[in-house]
Amino acid sequence: MATYSARRLVATIPVIVLISIITFFAMRLLPGDPAMAMLGEEADPAVAEAIRIEMGFDRPVVVQYFDWIGGVFQGDFGDSRRSGDTVRALVADRLELSIELGILSLILAVIIAIPIGLLAGSRPNTPFDYGGTLFAVLGAAIPNFWLAMVLILIFAVELGWFPALGWTSFRDDPIENLRGLFLPALAIGVAQAAVLARQTRAAMVEVLRQDYVRTARAKGLRESTVVLQHAFRNALIPVVTILGLQVSNIVGGAIIIETVFNLPGIGKLLIDSIFFREFPTVQAIALMLALVVALSNLFVDVTYAVLDPRIRYE
Amino acid sequence: MSERAIPMEARSRRFSRQRDFARRFSRRPAGMVSLGVILLVLFCAIFTNLVATHDPIETDFDATFAGVSGDHFLGSDNLGRDTFSRVVHGARTALLVGLISVGIGVGIGLPYGLLSGYIGGLKDEALMRVMDALYAFPAILLALVVIAALGTGVFNVMIAIGVVFVPVMARLVRGSTLSVKEMDFVLAAESVGSSTPRILFRHVMPNILAPVIVQSSLAIGFAIIAEAGLSYLGLGTQPPDPSWGSMLGQAQRYLLSGEGQLAIYPGLAIVLTVLAFNLVGDVLRDLLDPRLRGAD
Numbered sequence: 141m142a143t144y145s146a147r148r149l150v151a152t153i154p155v156i157v158l159i160s161i162i163t164f165f166a167m168r169l170l171p172g173d174p175a176m177a178m179l180g181e182e183a184d185p186a187v188a189e190a191i192r193i194e195m196g197f198d199r200p201v202v203v204q205y206f207d208w209i210g211g212v213f214q215g216d217f218g219d220s221r222r223s224g225d226t227v228r229a230l231v232a233d234r235l236e237l238s239i240e241l242g243i244l245s246l247i248l249a250v251i252i253a254i255p256i257g258l259l260a261g262s263r264p265n266t267p268f269d270y271g272g273t274l275f276a277v278l279g280a281a282i283p284n285f286w287l288a289m290v291l292i293l294i295f296a297v298e299l300g301w302f303p304a305l306g307w308t309s310f311r312d313d314p315i316e317n318l319r320g321l322f323l324p325a326l327a328i329g330v331a332q333a334a335v336l337a338r339q340t341r342a343a344m345v346e347v348l349r350q351d352y353v354r355t356a357r358a359k360g361l362r363e364s365t366v367v368l369q370h371a372f373r374n375a376l377i378p379v380v381t382i383l384g385l386q387v388s389n390i391v392g393g394a395i396i397i398e399t400v401f402n403l404p405g406i407g408k409l410l411i412d413s414i415f416f417r418e419f420p421t422v423q424a425i426a427l428m429l430a431l432v433v434a435l436s437n438l439f440v441d442v443t444y445a446v447l448d449p450r451i452r453y454e
Numbered sequence: 455m456s457e458r459a460i461p462m463e464a465r466s467r468r469f470s471r472q473r474d475f476a477r478r479f480s481r482r483p484a485g486m487v488s489l490g491v492i493l494l495v496l497f498c499a500i501f502t503n504l505v506a507t508h509d510p511i512e513t514d515f516d517a518t519f520a521g522v523s524g525d526h527f528l529g530s531d532n533l534g535r536d537t538f539s540r541v542v543h544g545a546r547t548a549l550l551v552g553l554i555s556v557g558i559g560v561g562i563g564l565p566y567g568l569l570s571g572y573i574g575g576l577k578d579e580a581l582m583r584v585m586d587a588l589y590a591f592p593a594i595l596l597a598l599v600v601i602a603a604l605g606t607g608v609f610n611v612m613i614a615i616g617v618v619f620v621p622v623m624a625r626l627v628r629g630s631t632l633s634v635k636e637m638d639f640v641l642a643a644e645s646v647g648s649s650t651p652r653i654l655f656r657h658v659m660p661n662i663l664a665p666v667i668v669q670s671s672l673a674i675g676f677a678i679i680a681e682a683g684l685s686y687l688g689l690g691t692q693p694p695d696p697s698w699g700s701m702l703g704q705a706q707r708y709l710l711s712g713e714g715q716l717a718i719y720p721g722l723a724i725v726l727t728v729l730a731f732n733l734v735g736d737v738l739r740d741l742l743d744p745r746l747r748g749a750d
Contacts, residue, residue, distance in 0.1 A: 158587030166599045281729040283679045285686055286702060286721035293714040304710055392592030396683050400706065410595075411687055414602045422602045426595060434590040 145442050152438045159434060160212070163427045164205050167419045178221075178417045212427070218420030220413075227424045230409060237307060238394060238405035241328070244321055245390045248329035249336055256333070257340025261375070262367045264345055272341055279334020284393045288327035288400040295323060305402045324401045328393035332386050339382050343375035350374075377447050384440035388433045478741055485737035491730035499546040508536035510543040511694040519713055528719045531701075532708060537716070540696040541723050547608065547697040548727060551681040551690075552674040554612045559619020560670060566620070567627025568654045568662075572635055582628060585621040593618045597680060601689050608681075608697070611690040615677045626669055630662035637661075664742040671735035675728040682724050698724050 175192040176183055192198050195218075196207060211217065217227035260272025296304035302323050308316040347353065348371050356366045395407035402408070406425055413421035479485055498505050507527065514534030520526050528537040570581040588596065600614035634640065635658060643657050678698075684690040685699030686706075693700060698720040705716035 154583050155586045155590060158584055159590055162587055162591075163599065166603045168603075277729065277732065278725075281675065281725050281732055283682055283721070283724055283728075285683055286717070286724065289702065289706060289709060289714075289717045290721070292709055293717065297710060297712075297714065388590075388592045392594040395592075395594055395598065396687065399687060410598065411689075414598060414689065417602075419602070422599070426591070426599050429595055430587075430591045433592060437590070 141445065144445050148438055148441050152434060155434055156431065159430045160209055160427060161205070163423050163430065164208055165201075166426075167423055168201060178419060180417070208423070212424075217424035220418055220421050222416050222418060227421050230421060231406065231424060231428070234405050234409050236309070237403055238398070238407065240310065240317075241321055241324055241394055241398070241403070241405060242387075242390050244318075244325035245328035245332065245393065246386060248325050249332035249386065249390075252329065252333035253336030254340055257337040257379075258344060258367070258372060260337070261341040261344025262348065262371070269341070272337055276334045276338040276341070279330050279337075282331065284327050284331055285396045285400050287330060288324065288397055291323045291327055292400075307401075307403050321403075324394075324397045324403060327400070328390055328397050331393065332389055335382060335389075336379065336386065339379050340375065343378045344371060347371045347375045377444070380447060381440065381444055384433075384437040387436040391429050391433060475741060479737065482737045482740075484733045488730035488733040488737075491726055492734065495545050495549060495727050495730070498542045499549045502543050502546055506536075506539035506542040508539040510535065510540045510696045512536075519708075519716075521715075529715060531704065531716055532713070535694075537701075537719055540701055541698070541719050543696040544698040544701060544720060544723060545727070547685075547691055547695070548678045548681060548724070551608065551612050551615065552677040552731075555615035555677045555681075556619060556670050556673045558613065558616025559623050559673060560666065562616075563620045563623025564627050564659070564666065565654075567624040567629075568631050568658060570624065571628035571631025572650070572654055572658065574632075574635075578628070582625070585624045585628075588617075589621040589625065593676070594680060594683060597684065598689075601684065606689045606692065608685075608691045608695075611681055611684050614684070615680050618680070619673050619677075622673070623666065623669065626665055627662055630665055631658055634658050634661045668735055668739040668742060671731055671738055675731035675735070678724060678728050678731070682720075 175188040175195065175197055178191060178195075179188055196204050199207075208218070215228055217231070219225070220227055220230055223230060256272045256275055260269045263269055292304045295301045303320050307320050310317040344367075348367075350371075353366060353371055356370045357363075361370075394405065395410060397403075398405040398407035399411050406429070410422060410425045412418075413425070479489075507525075512535065514530070517526065517530050517534040518532055520530040520534065522529050526536050526538065528541065530536055531540070566581065566585070570578045570585075591599065596618050597611070597614040600617050601610055604610040604613060640653060640657050643653050648657070681690055681697065682699030682702065685697045686703040688700075688703060691697035691700045693704070701720040702717055705713075705720070708714075708716055
């Protein structure tokens with residue numbers, strides 16, 4: 141087990157290095173002067189020259205990369221020109237909200253998906269199954285930001301159950317915090333629930349065909365015991381593999397949804413930084429989010445190997 | 455058998471395979487209805503001026519926020535522009551971005567995956583690590599990074615979404631190539647001294663196209679959602695040009711002031727179109743590549 145985990149960890153290192161290279165060099169894709177790109181076409185050449193020297197754009201690009209990555213290792217992501225703050229401080233301020241939103245989305249996705257997938261998979265070709273499949277198909281086709289707008293229209297504007305915009309910190313008012321994050325988390329979670337439900341259904345159908353399920357039925361166990369105790373636990377194993385994908389989708393979903401609900405999180409900061417051409421902030425957020433996804437994939441792989449020993453020996 | 459008879463027979467075999475495929479596809483109601491929806495959207499995208507009742511960017515301040523009527527089938531927006539005509543014009547943007555970005559993804563990812571899988575060894579490992587790194591970025595984040603670098607606009611959105619598909623296609627193609635390259639006909643082609651490009655494109659590629667076609671259909675659906683998302687954020691199609699996403703972006707401003715209907719129709723257009731591409735992709739997967747069934 142330790143060997144497998146170590147091997148996966150070693151395989152992840154070059155991916156992480158490449159992520160940092162892609163993040164850094166993507167901002168240098170633009171032909172021409174990065175200082176002018178940051179300031180816009182009408183910028184004063186003297187200001188551009190000052191920026192060029194301040195940001196180190198006048199040095200070879202490889203030197204710039206090692207400078208940047210060296211800073212990253214020390215927690216220095218550069219400065220935000222617009223706010224006058226460090227990128228690190230800007231990101232740290234917004235981390236709490238984004239992490240909470242991500243976790244809530246994942247929890248909602250699981251709460252919605254598992255019962256639907258379980259019901260659909262244990263009763264194939266019944267109205268439960270058709271309903272579950274319809275949910276899975278629709279959930280994958282509805283853009284999360286449109287779903288968010290529809291949720292705002294119904295639950296905030298018409299019914300007034302949840303606030304349409306804004307956010308209260310959990311420490312200030314936990315109830316208001318959860319009320320404020322429920323609709324955004326639901327908007328992100330539904331699409332993930334659709335994928336999870338589909339996977340759970342497929343896994344349940346597969347597991348219920350196995351000999352040990354037939355044996356469990358043959359010895360007279362109740363159907364609910366067979367489904368929940370024998371089949372469901374094993375059906376969850378392949379479902380775990382897509383949790384890594386879910387983390388990736390939730391991170392992606394949060395970027396847009398934070399903007400829809402005007403939530404001051406990492407995603408909103410990223411979008412604002414793109415508009416204001418704050419390259420150090422864009423780089424820092426892109427690197428951080430890609431690392432979160434890469435590490436959660438690593439975590440899922442290792443967890444999967446713990447759950448299913450066959451993986452370790454492949 | 456005469457020399458001419460062989461190609462004739464091969465041609466008729468291919469024709470009967472295509473006919474058989476069309477027959478099996480036509481037996482799938484979800485596939486047929488979805489194909490109908492795609493053809494309808496395609497018709498709107500090509501014959502926009504024929505279908506649209508108004509100029510999509512023409513403002514009419516006497517008809518702002520007009521309701522559904524004979525003149526405005528789906529009402530009008532804050533500038534009195536006809537929603538129906540804007541939705542119809544939006545179809546063109548959606549399909550164009552969908553097709554071109556998937557084209558970019560396949561155009562780069564397919565040869566990359568073919569080559570990586572075929573050469574194998576350390577070079578394959580190195581090539582795939584680059585794809586793994588790209589794949590580690592959530593799709594929308596990677597698209598945003600590319601847009602941050604290239605700038606906003608619908609053309610850059612196509613490139614950005616295309617870049618997202620490159621690792622998806624490359625990994626898929628590489629996996630299929632690994633199994634196909636061990637087959638006898640590839641070994642035979644190698645033994646008679648065929649060049650690597652000939653082996654890759656003439657012998658390996660036709661045998662790995664099925665999953666690529668399936669994935670492309672699903673990818674078009676994703677591309678339409680991604681374009682809409684980026685245009686919603688103001689990074690894609692720029693006003694006053696109509697795109698379903700930018701229409702939703704404008705509708706957002708009037709969501710809380712009782713004009714929520716502006717958000718309904720562009721959203722429905724996205725859902726219907728994406729649903730159609732996803733369902734066609736599912737049916738194609740069942741028909742072309744039964745091994746992939748239930749894979750996701």
